Amino acid sequence: MNWLRSLLLPAQGSAYASEYDTLFLFITLLSAFFFLLIAATAGWFVWRYRRAREQAPTSMVTQSLALELTWTLIPLAIVMGIFFWSLNQYVGASVAPGDAMEIQVTAKKWLWAFEYQNGTRTVNEVHIPVGKPVKFVMSSEDVIHSFFVPSMRLKQDVLPNRYTELWFTPTTTGMHTLLCAEYCGRSHSDMLGKIWVDDDATFQKWLEEGDESTRTMPLKELGKMLYESRGCSTCHSIDGTRGDGPSLRNVFAHDIKLADGKTVIADANYIRESILEPQAKIVLGYEPIMPTFQGLLREREILALIEFIRSLN
Ligand code: HEC
Ligand SMILES: [Cu+2]
CATH class of the missing domain: 1.10.760.10 (Cytochrome c-like domain)
Structure with missing residues (x-):
């Protein structure tokens, strides 16, 4: 299953990623299974009930309770299963733990501005420590933007006049690309940012002194x-x-x-x-x-x- 995951999905950068990917692949494979089942059955019916040379009279079947119950209850069980599975993930992603490090995010045409609790501010670039929960509190100065980090499995609209939140725990050090996923004007596709996940010492040094560069x-x-x-x-x-x-x-x-x-x-x-x-x-x-x-x-x-x-x- 891992080869399929790495074929379809980006690298896993946050603690959500593996749970999320399992659910995503489950839904994808389930859909593929039912697509093939239904297409094959339809094909078989077309052949089985094709027009015969001598038209035989159709038998008088009006309903089948057993059949109707089957095709109602099985799908119901499956979708309710998916519902509770994803609800569980959604709730987990909604409420940040109390000790999460908070960073303010302001989106505007066409950049991302970040502010740390100690007053450090950056543009289009944010450093966070690995293995610790971070919380982004976001709002927009103009139109609706959307904070999208595919490798962290994060996406959240950023709205004017309102705060939206996002939290996650980065699992490995490295750079992740941040995109705007809500069309916001001419340079929407240039609204890119970098999320650097650093080890603790590098992060503290960066926070105090800025980049080496x-x-x-x-x-x-x-x-x-x-x-x-x-x-x-x-x-x-x-x-x-x-x-x-x-x-x-x-x-x-x-x-x-x-x-x-x-x-x-x-x-x-x-x-x-x-x-x-x-x-x-x-x-x-x-x-x-x-x-x-x-x-x-x-x-x-x-x-x-x-x-x-x-x-x-
Ligand atoms: C959203 C678009 C936008 C961004 C981003 C932006 N600017 Fe500007 N800038 C403008 C516009 C429009 C003007 C002309 C109107 C004015 O003077 O405000 C301007 C004017 C200027 C001027 C005066 C130019 C002149 O010919 O007199 C300078 C210098 C300048 N910008 C530098 C910068 C720098 C440096 C940055 C990045 C740190 C930056 N701008 C980011 C839109 C932008
Ligand atoms: Cu945008």
Whole structure:
């Protein structure tokens, strides 16, 4: 059965996965069994009761209580069995244990923002310790998104004006892909995130100091990495083509025409303000849709983005 599981389903990253997979495969195989049974029976009837040369009179059968009971009670028993089996899993997945580590998740077009209880914030990337229950408390700033991690067997809608929850226990270290599974606009399919499951020591170190890369990488490289991982690339190109936002090529030190008729020079302060307070100055010809990155970037990361944008001239 394991070969079939690995053929049909992604790797198992959470404690739910094996229970879930067993139920999923049971339903799939059961459906396949009944499909073949019904198709074969139908085929056999077509042949058995085909038109005869001499039309024999049909016998007067009006009903069979035994037959009707059989085809009612057996399926009833099967579906009730599946119902209680999955109810049991659903209830287990609904109520998080009290000691679960809580992380706030905010979805917005088109990124995932995370906030830890100690105030650490990240975008499109979240680190969690292996073997401990984690709870995500999620809401959306705009439309409906859906938090989907196939390898953890997790999926939960993320709604504006309401909190939804999700909890699980990761079982092995490694990286898992987070997707948005509710169409939310043009860059919906770029709304990707990474869930890193770390061993305890690595996780604690990360929580305190940030990634190795954030501390040591050269600014320009770090900026390029952030440009991709923090979702800037969903709205801003670096080759001059227009997206939902202006291309970042030839912005630094150039004159920028604003929607209110003024012109500013794009120095480091302007870039910084554009990232932290995007609504303060709106570029002419664009909608004010850029989300603020206030609190989502470390000081060195903002510097790195400025350095990266400067390098695009
Ligand atoms: C949802 C789309 C979106 C995302 C994501 C986004 N931006 Fe923007 N950005 C815009 C839009 C639209 C504008 C132009 C309107 C305005 O000034 O707010 C803009 C303006 C800017 C400007 C000013 C550009 C100019 O020509 O004057 C900079 C710099 C900038 N963004 C940097 C970033 C960086 C860095 C990131 C990632 C950390 C980012 N943006 C993420 C949409 C986005
Ligand atoms: Cu989405």
